[in-house]
Amino acid sequence: MSLDVHEFPERLGAITVRELRAGLLGRDMVWLLVGVQLVLALAGIYAVQTSITSSRDALSIMEFAVWAGTSIGLAILSPLRALRALHADRDSRLLELLQLSSLSAGRIVLGKWISLAVQTALFLVSLLPFFALRYFLGGADLIGDAQVLLIFFAVSLLLQAAFLLVSTFPIFLRGLALAGVVLVLFGTIPMGLGMGHGPFGSMSRAFGGLGKDGVWVAVFLAAQLVCGIGICLTLAAQMIAAPSENYAGRTRLWVGAWAVCLVCLIQIPRDHPKWGDIAIVALAGIGIASLFELSAERQFLPAQLPRWALRFRGGPVLALPLLPGWHSALLFYAPLAIALLFVGYLGNGSLNALLLAPQAMALALLPRAILEAVRWHWFGKRQLAIFALHAGFGVLAIGVGAACSSVSGKPIWPQFFPPLGFWNGLAWVGPEWSPVSGLVWSVFLLAFVLIVALCALEPALKAARKLRS
């Protein structure tokens, strides 16, 4: 019997081929395509009929239909499909069988993301005829729409990578993430539709307003998008990888690239009214990755050392910041935080937003540092103790923030999460904001934690010596 198994090129990965074979036949994909096409076709017919009496109404109908379909497909349904991608394989133990093959966790995750991206692109292409139909109903800016669609598609890819990461979480956290994001998406997307393509339309128009700088902004934002996808995918790989596989190094390299893109981005005009918001949103990538990594307790294994580190003396020490576990993460994120701190101080205006990054990292580490320093286990529930300490600092931060507000005479908000407010509160020495004390506290704390981390790296150094010998 002939075995016809070569309908996909050999260069495509196993996961991609599998997901394309199964995904394209899956009921959800079929229903999505057929359902949206049907709805848009009906909307098109209705719009054409309406155009006889009022071309403006016909265009509005088609506008709403295509953007609603695009929003639902790209911003909601495609990411939700990513949410099931990994946990189903893990729960069915298929992931274990894949771990025993030559597929690494990174290739598994990448394969799933590529197949989702291909299916999303297929969905988008299926909508293009309906976008074109609007032109015949009264004109539409197809070039502008293409730009918005491109941004929409790019953000959808990022959302899919993020949801792929969430799919590796336990069910409780997956449910929380799902509820939170769906709430936000369902809240903003319909609102955005009424305001002319929503936030993506605004973004597209904002680029146009920047002139030549808009090109560079687009380039660096695109680079950050790529870095964001890389961070999400490597974090997801880290979550499903076998203990001997090391993805921490790759995550940190992506974070480093993200930070470089951020610094380049903010060199471009800083007086744009939305600039501070963009910079603060861009910081979120570093914050999210650092929170993940700085709370990870991972066993050190000699197999995690990269091969290049064994080739020369001093290699293992150089490789230490790239190993899994919060100790090694500290060696990476602490210098990054200090570097961003100096970049922030060298700048002005919205660059001060960069000061939030080191403070956020320092505060994420504070409970960890205390735990490690005093060996405080709290009935063996270390994770619970970490959360409790964070919560405790949160309450303290709100209290200090409120107290400083009354002293300074102006409101001091907790910024993004409570511990930051604590530091910002300390930084306000009067009616004027002075970052000096914040800087002093941050450097002091980072130095303290560095000492703790270096002591804890002893097993890593021993293992490196053993491997080299």
Added chain:
Amino acid sequence: MVELREVHRRFGDVRAVDGISFSLRPGTVCGFIGANGAGKTTTLRLLATLDQPDAGSIRVAGLDVVDRARDVRRLLGWMPDNTPTYANATVIDYLDFFARAHGLRGAERTRRLGETMEFTDLHPLARRSLKGLSKGQLQRLGLARMLLPDPQLLLLDEPAAGLDPKARLEFKAAVRVLRDQGKTLFISSHILSELEEMCDELLFVDQGRIVHHGTSETLRRGNSTGIAVTRLRITVAGESAPLAEWLALQAGWRVVESLADGLRAEYSGTGREALALELRRMIAAGHPVCGFQVEEERLEDVFVAVLHKVATNGGNGRAASAPPSSTPPPLPW
């Protein structure tokens, strides 16, 4: 091929593997037997690099499973107790996926697919959806998947569980062929009689510890009290109670259990002449004996006796050893 030394694995307060040590020669078929919760699956998963020991060392072909996990995985095949599948796939899709995952390309992939499907008789089912496969067909699928990269060490966790008799016979035949090909098989089960037929060695585990490693013969000999005992199944026409009462008064006899059509008893003696004499005595005493058959001691009974002995002795004379203090912390996920 395989060597475990003082391997420990703990889940909280439960010591799933408690100082296990054994080794397997290449080309051996070893049965791994224990009750539910004895530590079989944990041991197999440690060997398969799907888990890490808290202490001790595990080597496959001289490679440490923790330090050289990637290299070890190239040598082994793993067949869990339930074959995991995924939606919207046929048998050929499933096998092709794993063939690609194992790095098989082009003509080599087609060749290996054909060979493994031939071996497991899956050609007629190539285009069948995975959803419609029976338990036995899924087991063959799992076996084919495991054999795709041609591994040298095969780890099978309860492969015959839930199979009908025909499927079990087919599985035993497959094991014999794989052994003849020089592969090393490590099969866990709690069905002793099947393993006894297939396996060169038996490894008994209880509460995470090895209680016996050897053949079924050494197990039986090891369980014996030093006195030769012959187990017999005696069938009578009518009630067995009179015969049981008579045997209880005879020297060297012990009634083990009553059956519907007779009884099972042990006679402390061997040799055909002695047994023939006892049979003549029974008939002469007026008992309607119509069947007199020597039975080999059931392995299940031997195993239960061994466990009882272990429990009575407080665990085969060896104190449970705690893992060394350099045990790494448990993973949080």
